[in-house]
Amino acid sequence: MNPEHKYHHHLKAILRTLPGKPGIYQYFDEKGNIIYIGKAKNLKKRVTSYFNKETFENGKLAVLVRKIADIQFMIVDTEMDALLLENNLIKKYQPRYNVLLKDDKTYPWICIKNEAFPRIFPTRYIVKDGSQYFGPYASVKMMNTLLELIRQLYQFRNCKLNLSETNIKNGKYKVCLEYHIKNCNGPCEGLQSEEDYNRTISEIKEIIKGNISNVLKQFRDLMMTFAENLEFEKAQIIKLKMDHLENYKSKSTIVNPSIDNVDVFSIVTDENSGFVNFLKVIDGAIVQTHTVELKKKLDETPEELLCFAIIELRQRFNSASREIILPFELDIDLQKTILTVPQRGDKKQLLDLSERNAKYYKLEKQKQKDLVDPERHSKRILSQMMKDLRLNEIPNHIECFDNSNIQGDFPVAAMVVFKNAKADKKEYRHFNIKTVEGPNDFASMEEVVYRRYKRLLDEDQALPQLIIVDGGKGQLSSAVKSLDKLGLRGKISIIGIAKKLEEIYYPNDSIPMYLDKKSETLKIIQQLRDEAHRFGITHHRSKRDKATIKSVLTEIEGIGFTTAQALLRKFKSVKNIQKANPEEIQKVIGKAKTEIIKNYFTNNLS
Numbered sequence: 001m002n003p004e005h006k007y008h009h010h011l012k013a014i015l016r017t018l019p020g021k022p023g024i025y026q027y028f029d030e031k032g033n034i035i036y037i038g039k040a041k042n043l044k045k046r047v048t049s050y051f052n053k054e055t056f057e058n059g060k061l062a063v064l065v066r067k068i069a070d071i072q073f074m075i076v077d078t079e080m081d082a083l084l085l086e087n088n089l090i091k092k093y094q095p096r097y098n099v100l101l102k103d104d105k106t107y108p109w110i111c112i113k114n115e116a117f118p119r120i121f122p123t124r125y126i127v128k129d130g131s132q133y134f135g136p137y138a139s140v141k142m143m144n145t146l147l148e149l150i151r152q153l154y155q156f157r158n159c160k161l162n163l164s165e166t167n168i169k170n171g172k173y174k175v176c177l178e179y180h181i182k183n184c185n186g187p188c189e190g191l192q193s194e195e196d197y198n199r200t201i202s203e204i205k206e207i208i209k210g211n212i213s214n215v216l217k218q219f220r221d222l223m224m225t226f227a228e229n230l231e232f233e234k235a236q237i238i239k240l241k242m243d244h245l246e247n248y249k250s251k252s253t254i255v256n257p258s259i260d261n262v263d264v265f266s267i268v269t270d271e272n273s274g275f276v277n278f279l280k281v282i283d284g285a286i287v288q289t290h291t292v293e294l295k296k297k298l299d300e301t302p303e304e305l306l307c308f309a310i311i312e313l314r315q316r317f318n319s320a321s322r323e324i325i326l327p328f329e330l331d332i333d334l335q336k337t338i339l340t341v342p343q344r345g346d347k348k349q350l351l352d353l354s355e356r357n358a359k360y361y362k363l364e365k366q367k368q369k370d371l372v373d374p375e376r377h378s379k380r381i382l383s384q385m386m387k388d389l390r391l392n393e394i395p396n397h398i399e400c401f402d403n404s405n406i407q408g409d410f411p412v413a414a415m416v417v418f419k420n421a422k423a424d425k426k427e428y429r430h431f432n433i434k435t436v437e438g439p440n441d442f443a444s445m446e447e448v449v450y451r452r453y454k455r456l457l458d459e460d461q462a463l464p465q466l467i468i469v470d471g472g473k474g475q476l477s478s479a480v481k482s483l484d485k486l487g488l489r490g491k492i493s494i495i496g497i498a499k500k501l502e503e504i505y506y507p508n509d510s511i512p513m514y515l516d517k518k519s520e521t522l523k524i525i526q527q528l529r530d531e532a533h534r535f536g537i538t539h540h541r542s543k544r545d546k547a548t549i550k551s552v553l554t555e556i557e558g559i560g561f562t563t564a565q566a567l568l569r570k571f572k573s574v575k576n577i578q579k580a581n582p583e584e585i586q587k588v589i590g591k592a593k594t595e596i597i598k599n600y601f602t603n604n605l606s
Contacts (some may be wrong), residue, residue: 014071015051019566020046021075021083024089028070033065033549035099041079046072050423057449060298064097077332087311087576099308100295107316108135108143112206117163117197118206120156120237122147134208136316137288150207153241154200155185163187197422201565206243216245232360248349259284263314263323266354268362269304271383272296274305275365277358280311280321281351288317291361307332321351334480378421387464388521395466396420401448401479402470402532403441413448414536417464428535441534445469450482463492472498472527473505475554480507497529556600567597577601 002264022044027036040046050065052529076082090098113119114130122143126133137143156165161173173188179267185192206215213407218241226235249261249506263280280288294305307330325347330339342348382394389395398418398504417427433449456463471480476496483489496505502522503512515522570588577585578601586594 011068011071015044015048015058018047018073019075020242022079023073023075023079024082025062025073026084026089027068028072029067030069032070034093034095034126036064036088036095037089037093039079040568041082043073048072055248064298078335080335083307083332083334084236084315087308088258091312091594098299099297099300099305101292101312108140109133109135109137110147111142112201112205115163116165117157118161118201119158120147120150132205134205135318144191146208149244151183151202152244153207154204156200156204157182157184157187159188159544162186185515202222205301210246210285210287213283216242219245222411233472236380258342259350262320262323262347262350263310263319264350264354265304265306265310266327266358267309268352268355268358269305270300270362271387272301273362274302274309275529276306276309276313277354277360278309278317279354279357279360280317280319289357290317291358293361293365293452303328303330305332310334323448325354330345359593375420380553381421381524384519385521385524387468388515388519389493389495391466393465395464395493397464397465398466398468398528399452400468400470400528400532401445401452402536403444403448403475403531405418412536413444413543414532415448415452416532418524418537421524423531430535441471442474443470445475446478447483449479450485453482453486453488457488458485463488465493467492467494467527468525469494469496470499470532471496472503473510476505476507499524502526556596558596559593563593 020042021040022041024037025041025047027038028036045223050068056170060327074085076085091101094100108122108124108127110133111119111121111123112132112134113121114132118131123133123453135143159176160176161167163173167173168188168190171189175184175186175189175191178184179186179191185197187194187197190332203218204214219238223235223238226232226238230446259281260283262281264281265276267274267276269275273295275291275293275390277291278289279286292313294300294309296305301404304325310324310330314321322336323340324334325340325342327341331339334340340347342351344465366380367599374394379394383398385391386394395418399415401413401415402419403413410431413431415429415431419427429452431451433444433447435443435447444446449469453463455461465485468481469475473496476494479487479494479496480599494507497503498512501512502515502517504515504525505512515525566588567585568574569578577597582594582598587598589597
């Protein structure tokens with residue numbers, strides 16, 4: 001144990017008495033509050049590991065350990081018992097340093113009431129009166145679809161009458177409208193026996209559990225019996241019910257029917273959270289799906305988060321499946337349960353589907369948070385950029401440079417500015433190349449980068465945190481030369497992006513870095529590069545057009561660039577202007593300037 005710990009002697013005595021058995025442990029602060037709950041196969045090894053030297057050098061974990069004033073533990077028989085107890089205690093006490101499950105909804109259940117002639121109805125409250133509850137259902141729509149199917153297939157009561165044997169015999173009740181429209185078989189008047197009614201309830205339970213194939217077989221046998229007895233109307237009714245059941249089954253995601261009673265778990269993580277998706281598969285159909293967010297507290301690994309989620313979700317959805325499909329191996333002992341990490345085949349397809357659901361949920365959560373707090377969106381992207389590009393600070397201010405020239409004519413450069421991950425167009429700048437003759441992108445880049453940051457230094461303006469150069473190693477090296485001349489090398493981060501393969505280059509490193517093609521960091525860099533190119537091309541075309549117009553029309557005394565541009569927009573060429581009637585020209589530029597144009601053409605181009 002670290003000798004600097006405030007409760008050194010007290011905790012050291014506890015550590016010596018810890019048993020080497022499975023159990024759970026609780027850490028308390030000096031006020032007696034539970035701050036962390038954990039499980040262990042071996043309590044002594046696990047708890048002692050918190051107090052070694054490496055732990056005290058590990059950021060968030062060190063903060064937790066320094067606050068431990070007391071330790072309590074509880075021995076259990078198996079690791080599985082420890083997992084369940086840990087999960088329940090965390091939900092009860094919600095300690096500060098435990099994973100936080102971001103999911104406080106109350107989900108509905110389907111209840112089959114413990115009573116004579118049981119009712120079937122949805123509820124969000126569980127009453128311990130012997131009734132059976134199925135669920136919970138993360139999707140209310142899925143639950144309502146299932147209940148609607150059951151109503152189409154079977155007749156059962158929805159009244160709240162006390163259908164005791166005595167009440168029925170005494171004729172206390174009369175059938176209602178539900179009987180007359182054939183939604184109920186009238187057990188209140190003794191028109192349906194309790195045995196027959198309970199047979200219906202048994203079949204309904206099978207459908208709710210997802211065992212549709214068994215029910216279909218029973219329907220098929222019944223239909224054949226009716227057909228053999230020439231009761232074709234009854235056979236047709238059963239056939240329609242089978243169609244309803246087949247239609248419901250076809251709308252479930254179907255995999256190999258041999259995959260039966262299997263749980264599938266996948267996880268995707270970011271810096272602060274883990275997103276775990278759960279699929280339950282029965283008879284080849286996905287009958288339950290749910291995704292939860294787990295908030296990290298101590299930089300928990302994906303393995304730790306997934307272990308926690310498996311126990312929580314299997315408990316919540318009452319799953320006792322004998323097989324669990326996972327994305328990676330886990331050191332967890334779930335009694336009589338097989339853990340499978342598939343590499344190919346139908347089970348791998350299920351795992352991929354689960355992972356897509358987890359990724360989609362993560363994306364939706366990010367969008368919701370960004371809508372509530374738009375600045376958070378920018379902060380998250382910029383923080384990710386800093387991490388992806390290995391920067392020393394968050395790039396709130398980014399500048400990107402691009403050269404534009406066509407066959408060496410009218411060389412110009414453009415610079416665009418992004419602040420807080422958004423374009424700041426008032427800060428955009430164009431540069432006319434002054435010191436470079438001919439098409440030389442390297443020298444042009446060196447010139448404009450020098451001019452830009454020389455001016456910022458002279459005017460004592462804020463420098464960017466990141467410079468992006470559109471180009472590979474050559475353009476980057478040229479830009480770095482200018483930073484060296486200005487003494488800014490190392491004070492501003494700078495990278496180059498090569499167009500062809502979207503390679504990211506760093507100064508003095510010939511090996512490029514490749515970002516994930518779908519990453520937000522690369523998208524921001526591409527947006528900067530494309531915006532700089534667009535802005536540069538616009539300026540280049542404007543300059544080229546001005547030069548072309550100037551060479552002909554603006555030589556006329558009294559005719560400026562704007563007038564010449566208006567004439568060319570209308571008549572398309574100088575030749576057409578020369579041929580045009582004075583009245584047509586006058587409509588565009590007025591009488592006085594029309595006289596100037598016509599006199600010029602008469603005296604110089606006749």
